[in-house]
Amino acid sequence: MTCRHRAIIDTIPSYKQGKTAPVAPGLTSYKISSNENPYPPLPSVQKAIADNALGSINRYPDMRGWAVVERLAQEYGVKPENVILGCGSTEVITQLVSFVSGPGDEVVYPWRSFEAYPIIVAGAGATSVQVANRSDGGHDIDGVIAALNDRTRLVIVNNPNNPTSASLRDDEARRLMRAVPDDVTVLFDEAYFQFNDDPDASVAMRLFDEYPNIVVAHTFSKAYGLAGLRIGYAIAQPEVIEGMIKVALPFGVTHAAQTAALASLDAKDELMGRVGAIKAERERVVAALTEQGWNLGKPYANFFWLPLGERTDGAADRFASQGLSVRAFGGDGIRVSIGEPEANDRVIEVCAELMHDGFAK
Template identity: 50%
Template sequence: MMVQQREAISRLPAYKQGTAAGDSGAYKLSSNENPYPPLASVTQAIASALGEIHLYPSMAVAEVTERIAERFNVSSDNVAFGAGSVEVLSQIIHASAGAGDEVIFAWRSFEAYPILVQVAGATPVAVALTADECHDLPAMADAITSQTRLILVCNPNNPTGAFVTADELHAFMARVPENVLVVVDEAYVHFNRDTASAVGIDFFRRYPNVAVLHTFSKAYGLAGLRIGYAIAPTAVAANLRRVALPFGVTALAQRAALASLDAEAELTLRIDEIVAERTRVLAALRASGWRGASSQGNFVWLRTFNDTDRVNAVFIAEGILARAFPGEGLRVTIGTAKQNDRFLVAASAALTPAAV
């Protein structure tokens, strides 16, 4: 007799990490990682903490919490941390929804959304994107029922790179009941340069049922250390701390986050370089014939539909490892100029009428 397990879990798709390059010489542009190595000051801060790894870290992530609260002019009671924003999102889902409850999100969006919702025992409600790859907020509002407990808005959206405007989100919030929490997932906010975009913290200040997710993984380049946070209503943040994994944010991650906040000016220069490369890559894609390519993230999205497998095979042959979503498209991370040049060669090689 087999050990009894939750039947629903065995039916869940496993979250897939971006393909690793190994020794192939290919460029890994499949995981939205920062292409630059850690800053020297951040590396030194981590090294200085190595002699204390036999001790538990601050479970409250106290120093970083105070820095974030000061930066956004919120109470420390509004800030909750976890091992990356995806772990904080898991906290939010577990604290907000369970069996019989519904969680609404756009689709396609972040791949972990439906997985985490089902792990919590809740029901995912995926609402199709518009034809131009954006959140269909009116349709998401139409999907709200008495069972809705949580709505996720990924801005900019992963993997399409499209953003939600402030006007669109205000109109949406007017239709959301105040007992339903809206989470603005801003994992890629540092790369978003469109001034029409909704800004999560502005909505947190205006509406009592908004939380914002941020991460140190992308712009700050700490993906390997896992630290992210939510800015949320006080009662929500308190519940996140209740369901959080004890000591989930390591001392090394906390030191690295503080050092990164201290080095903000230097990191901003790197972010500007990534944005400049994104602009160059998008312009080159359009010039070569790829239609619809646009993004406010540190990645680009190619909608290839049923041609996705063929295009991905060309990319692999050309030494580019992208994130392929069969039947839908490919997401390619913005890397260094050299990596991006090779991607543009691959994109040109893959371009056919069927691929656009």
């Protein structure tokens, strides 16, 4: 059967989920391919779900998620009308792209970046304009500015950037904002901002009051460890939020996810302690690799980037043979998530072998 459909969909690469941990005889396997939080859910979060959500799954959730929206509005010093939830930040990004762009419109973003962007943009019928990252994996803001034209409806900046783990400086973000016309939206996707310890880093909420065309996307998946429950949010001007609500997946954010998000906000200090431990592990791994002779850019998220070029697939096989699933982007490089300390130890061992065998040329 031939199904008549939108030809643009044929141009979209299917989203590839990070591989599950490969089986390696005699070794514990680890999945470090999806930038997940290696810590198990907090007991207080599990209890909140059991006490407040499990008993009501015969009911639809509050579609706007007001309790979480009001809480986030308080945290950020904005109005509830400035906040929208989504089924992960992937959904709020999708809402925004469908709200602002369609056929004939362009969405500009640095590349390589989050694999979902080209899929979401093509899904809306709009055109992606990808601006190659600098050779150090950083955002080419001049390139982004040069790509703006009358068709541009949205600019997406992922900070820190997945997969290169590069951080965008505040002065670069401001330069971008000065160059973008005020009727063109700029989305700062800050899925990993809690891991960014660059003192000069851009923090989009600090620009929010100055530039009404900014939208900020955050998620509970990474620092808050709720990836499996699917809840993220965006902060934007009320008229943008209203448009996003119209295209949102109805009832997409479950009551269990809303309950877990509230319990996680209550446990913020404990969760930020875990973020601190993950950052310390990141520094330990990077120091070991630097000692081995790797020349890595400094990572600012809960993952780091090995720019291996054409040696990528061979190196990914080496990781898999040691029970580690990493994220390989053929011909480009490998993204390695910071996982359990034992997983990180094994990453250090595999990287030593790769260095020895000439992969790091």
